[in-house]
Amino acid sequence: MEEVKEHKAHAKTPKKGVVIAIKGLKKSFGKKEVLKDINLEVHSGENVVVLGKSGEGKSVTIQCIVGMLVPDGGSLKVFGDEVADMNAEELKQLRMKIGFLFQSGALYDSMTVRENLEFPLTRVLKLKDEHEIQERINEVLDGVGLLDSVDKLPSDLSGGMRKRIGLARTLIIKPEIMLYDEPTTGLDPITSREISELILSMQKKYKTTSIIITHDMECARITADRIVIMNDGKYIAEGTFEALQKSKDQIVKEFFKDIS
Ligand SMILES: Nc1ncnc2c1ncn2[C@@H]1O[C@H](COP(=O)(O)OP(=O)(O)OP(=O)(O)O)[C@@H](O)[C@H]1O
Numbered sequence: 001m002e003e004v005k006e007h008k009a010h011a012k013t014p015k016k017g018v019v020i021a022i023k024g025l026k027k028s029f030g031k032k033e034v035l036k037d038i039n040l041e042v043h044s045g046e047n048v049v050v051l052g053k054s055g056e057g058k059s060v061t062i063q064c065i066v067g068m069l070v071p072d073g074g075s076l077k078v079f080g081d082e083v084a085d086m087n088a089e090e091l092k093q094l095r096m097k098i099g100f101l102f103q104s105g106a107l108y109d110s111m112t113v114r115e116n117l118e119f120p121l122t123r124v125l126k127l128k129d130e131h132e133i134q135e136r137i138n139e140v141l142d143g144v145g146l147l148d149s150v151d152k153l154p155s156d157l158s159g160g161m162r163k164r165i166g167l168a169r170t171l172i173i174k175p176e177i178m179l180y181d182e183p184t185t186g187l188d189p190i191t192s193r194e195i196s197e198l199i200l201s202m203q204k205k206y207k208t209t210s211i212i213i214t215h216d217m218e219c220a221r222i223t224a225d226r227i228v229i230m231n232d233g234k235y236i237a238e239g240t241f242e243a244l245q246k247s248k249d250q251i252v253k254e255f256f257k258d259i260s
Pocket residue numbers: 029034052053054055056057058059060061
């Protein structure tokens with residue numbers, strides 16, 4: 001893999017302990033080899049952006065991290081433990097430390113924002129203290145700038161606001177790892193930018209370790225401490241946005257061609 005080291009000193013977050021360690025990861029579906037040789041270390045508190053063309057297997061990688069898919073080969077450790085060797089209880093414990101933000105945001109339409117936020121606290125964390133529940137709801141809504149929407153229904157909110165609530169709903173359980181799958185897809189450029197900035201500010205506030213899958217170069221520019229580029233089942237380059245932007249590699253250049 002081309003490692004573009006220039007400007008690395010300017011990475012926004014310093015290197016700390018390894019939270020996710022992937023070595024030689026392979027995954028095929030029938031004859032189709034999707035992941036051929038994935039190698040990646042994600043450090044504590046770091047935002048890593050994965051760029052790749054559609055259908056490259058970026059989502060498959062995420063599903064391997066949470067044990068929803070079992071790899072065919074290689075090693076994938078989260079907090080030092082091999083995910084493929086975890087039993088059901090260990091996987092459940094792991095997933096409680098991981099927040100997902102999928103493209104849809106996945107709010108319950110018939111529930112108010114408050115009820116949507118109560119759900120993970122009472123069902124996942126099994127919290128019972130009403131005062132603590134409401135405090136956590138207020139704190140997270142304040143964080144995403146939507147405190148005054150607490151009693152609204154998702155249908156009363158714009159796409160960008162729903163995305164913010166989706167993010168709040170994921171962050172409310174205080175995950176140690178955040179996995180974002182195309183967080184800005186379907187949003188207009190201004191709202192996309194707001195969501196990207198929110199992802200960055202949430203990283204600083206909650207000190208989460210994140211993997212952000214995106215096609216949105218502006219999102220990558222705003223959120224990434226480090227970017228990895230996926231091509232043909234492998235990561236072919238890594239570095240900061242600024243360093244990769246100067247890469248001479250043809251595949252890397254293709255991603256940055258519309259960036260001024
Ligand atoms: N459970 C599955 N069974 C069979 N094939 C699958 C499965 N999951 C993913 N694939 C295939 O693996 C390939 C990679 O899919 P994946 O969703 O990871 O791509 P991606 O890089 O995330 O793309 P996009 O950016 O479009 O979401 C695709 O060809 C897809 O059809």
